[in-house]
Amino acid sequence: MAETTTLADILAELDTLADPKTRAVNEKHGDDHGVNLGRLRALAKRLKTQQPLAGELWRTGDSAARLLALLVCRPRAYERDELDAMLREARTPKVHDWLVNYVVKKSPHVEELRVAWTADADPVVASAGWALTADRVVKKPEGLDLAGLLDTVEAKMADAPDRLQWAMNTCLAHIGIEHPEHRARALAIGERLQVLKDYPTPPGCTSPFAPVWIAEMVRRRGGDRAV
Structure with a gap:
């Protein structure tokens, strides 16, 4: 009680x-x-x-x-x-992240919100949409246009504000990790854009730079000739 x-x-x-x-x-x-x-x-x-x-x-x-x-x-x-x-009131990172991960992901409205937020003009709101998209890339990719997502990442990630850029980069990495048929392109996009390449990473942790992140996660799963 x-x-x-x-x-x-x-x-x-x-x-x-x-x-x-x-x-x-x-x-x-x-x-x-x-x-x-x-x-x-x-x-x-x-x-x-x-x-x-x-x-x-x-x-x-x-x-x-x-x-x-x-x-x-x-x-x-x-x-x-x-x-x-x-979400529009949740401007601090931790409140934003917990709202998305602990509440929205468990909501029956998650897919409707994912679609709406990804297209939102507010980059903080859009970052929530991309975070939900990255989660779906891993857990329920059926029906997602993965090639289209890569097109958008390639065109917009480099110039995106920090929080949106991080969420788009996460989506890019998950596409490369989870979907071998898109891995070469995901790696190429990461290498060309160089987003988060110099992000300070503590010893023992994996860099968020997509090519390194993808390669390391694939290695842990037993390796793949596509990397």
């Missing part, structure tokens, strides 16, 4: 969980809260699913409260237009 706690109580608890050092680190990535995510998840686990509370938390506009809302909500309870409005 979910714990009964008032919004004021939860906001006060979030304040006690905030840490200036955590906030400083988060701000380097465009986020504006100082709550450790492990502690935030523990709080969500204690509260359990509470859709009305999720709505109250979201409406505060506070990033930590919104992250908590996304953990205690029922994804299938949202209407299509509600999710669209929420």
Whole structure:
């Protein structure tokens, strides 16, 4: 049974969980809260699913409260237009990412939103559409025009704003990894555009540069002559 706690109580608890050092680190990535995510998840686990509370938390506009809302909500309870409005309000990277990954992907409206957002003029909104497209490239590619997606990536990724560029690059890499018939072209596009080639990558991690990413993931799966 979910714990009964008032919004004021939860906001006060979030304040006690905030840490200036955590906030400083988060701000380097465009986020504006100082709550450790492990502690935030523990709080969500204690509260359990509470859709009305999720709505109250979201409406505060506070990033930590919104992250908590996304953990205690029922994804299938949202209407299509509600999710669209929420995405347009979610301007910080972590809130944006959690909304897409924890809520929209579980929604019955996901495909309709994917199509609409990918074509949106707002690059932050479009990045959500491309993130959903990359997910579908991996999990449910039937019906996708993969060659057409590569055409768009080739034409637009190099000049795209950072968040949109990252999502398009992820889609490019997944096409190359998951679909051998498109791998040579995906590699060629990555090599020609050089997007994220110099991205700082910690030791032991795979570079997001698409040709390196594709080659490494294919190698881990046993190799392929197409790489």
